[in-house]
Amino acid sequence: MxxxxxxxxxxxxxxxxxxxxxxxxxxxxxxxxxxxxxxxxxxxxxxxxxxxxxxxxxxxxxxxxxxxxxxxxxxxxxxxxxxxxxxxxxxxxxxxxxxxxxxxxxxxxxxxxxxxxxxxxxANPGKMVAVMGDDQALIESVLAALQAAGKRVYPANYNTFAQLVIGGVAADVDAAVEALTDAGIQRMVELPVSGAFHTxxxxxxxxxxxxxxxxxxxxxxxxxxxxxxxxxxxxxxxxxxxxxxxxxxxxxxxxxxxxxxxxxxxxxxxxxxxxxxxxxxxxxxxxxxxxxxxxxxxxxxxxxxxxxxxxxxx
The missing domain is CATH 3.40.366.10 (Malonyl-Coenzyme A Acyl Carrier Protein, domain 2)
Structure with missing residues (x-):
């Protein structure tokens, strides 16, 4: 063993x-x-x-x-x-x-x-959302574009090769969810956490x-x-x-x-x-x-x- x-x-x-x-x-x-x-x-x-x-x-x-x-x-x-x-x-x-x-x-x-x-x-409230999909480069590129526009949303947890948790300021995470939906991501789940950990x-x-x-x-x-x-x-x-x-x-x-x-x-x-x-x-x-x-x-x-x-x- x-x-x-x-x-x-x-x-x-x-x-x-x-x-x-x-x-x-x-x-x-x-x-x-x-x-x-x-x-x-x-x-x-x-x-x-x-x-x-x-x-x-x-x-x-x-x-x-x-x-x-x-x-x-x-x-x-x-x-x-x-x-x-x-x-x-x-x-x-x-x-x-x-x-x-x-x-x-x-x-x-x-x-x-x-x-x-x-x-x-x-003191710095945020939220986290698990994004399901095996094209994590796509998720990263969407987040990078949002960051370039001044949004505070980031990749936080690479749990599997098909689950990437994102986190950040609540409104900016909501914007990311909308952008990811437009990019073709079909499944996302908000997590019951008190802050945007690992951001x-x-x-x-x-x-x-x-x-x-x-x-x-x-x-x-x-x-x-x-x-x-x-x-x-x-x-x-x-x-x-x-x-x-x-x-x-x-x-x-x-x-x-x-x-x-x-x-x-x-x-x-x-x-x-x-x-x-x-x-x-x-x-x-x-x-x-x-x-x-x-x-x-x-x-x-x-x-x-x-x-x-x-x-x-x-």
Whole structure:
């Protein structure tokens, strides 16, 4: 087995996430309680609160803690991955799991990152729309023309090779939707987000994060972790710059996943509140690549049993 671990990003959160895992798995519960001590509030209670878990400031630490709690609960059953990949926020989960940050450090950073992004997002409101279509060059050209005319709308997330999320000032995104419709794009879906993440509208949050990360010390990865921002593996030399640019730069999940597959990954496991990245992978990876998601106790036990069986055969 050549394993690639996928780490859920913001947007995957939902009320009640991890509740059954917290009740059933001591190692999972210990990790969440450890995060609660750092955050200064009961994280599982927040995860159960429908109003709070939708907020960026709460959702980010909750997703990071859940993803790493699943990894910790799997323990030695989980073989060393060939590579890790997270979507945006999920990169911090991936870097933590690979040893670049320790868990306490990551939770403290993400507590602040979530606050920065929520505050700046509320001060600079925007919207995001998923654009479906395999001619992404056409989408980019339409956005470029709008930018040349002074519109603030940008490519934000290259989720698959047929799904590109755009974001920016609400009125300018609406103008882009109209222009894309005129260009022949037939399917677009507005996303339920509080800001135009991964666009220049979040530049003040990026500046705050740059200051916040300046005093942090990071370690070498125990296995490669791919960056959404560059599409390449994080290195010690590029880590700080990549993380500080990440908030205002497009994510290239599809391109990074393709590189993981090119490296020989034949099994993908997503850890977090949803199976969104596995759904993206279904549109990118060959059919013979095995795909699993751990989001609750039932899926945890099923994947754990598969890994145990694989370990015995090896």
């Amino acid at each position: 050549k394993l690639g671990i996928l780490f859920s990003g913001q947007g995957a959160q939902k009320a009640g996430m991890g509740a059954d895992l917290y009740a059933a798995l001591p190692a999972y519960r210990e990790t969440i309680d450890q995060a609660s001590a750092i955050l200064g509030y009961d994280l599982q209670a927040v995860a159960n609160d429908e109003a709070k878990i939708t907020q960026t400031a709460y959702a980010q630490p909750a997703i990071l803690a859940m993803s790493n709690a699943i990894i910790n609960a799997l323990g030695d059953v989980l073989p060393t991955p060939v590579a890790g990949l997270g979507l945006s926020l999920g990169e911090y989960s991936a870097l933590t799991a690979s040893g670049v940050m320790d868990f306490n450090q990551a939770v403290a950073i993400i507590k602040d990152r979530g606050i920065y992004m929520q505050t700046v997002g509320e 220049p509208l979040l530049k003040d949050a990026a500046l705050q994060l740059t200051t916040r990360l300046a005093g942090e010390t990071f370690k070498a990865t125990q296995y490669p972790v791919y960056s959404n921002t560059t599409g390449s593996v994080f290195t010690a030399d590029t880590l700080f710059e990549t993380l500080t640019k990440q908030i205002i730069s497009p994510t290239y999940f599809a391109q990074a996943l393709q590189k993981m597959l090119d490296d020989g990954v034949d099994t993908l496991i997503e850890v977090g509140p949803s199976d969104t990245l596995i759904k993206f992978a279904k549109k990118i990876a060959p059919k013979d690549v095995k795909r699993y998601a751990i989001t609750d106790v039932d899926s945890f036990n099923a994947v754990r049993d598969l890994l145990l069986a694989e370990g015995k055969e090896a």
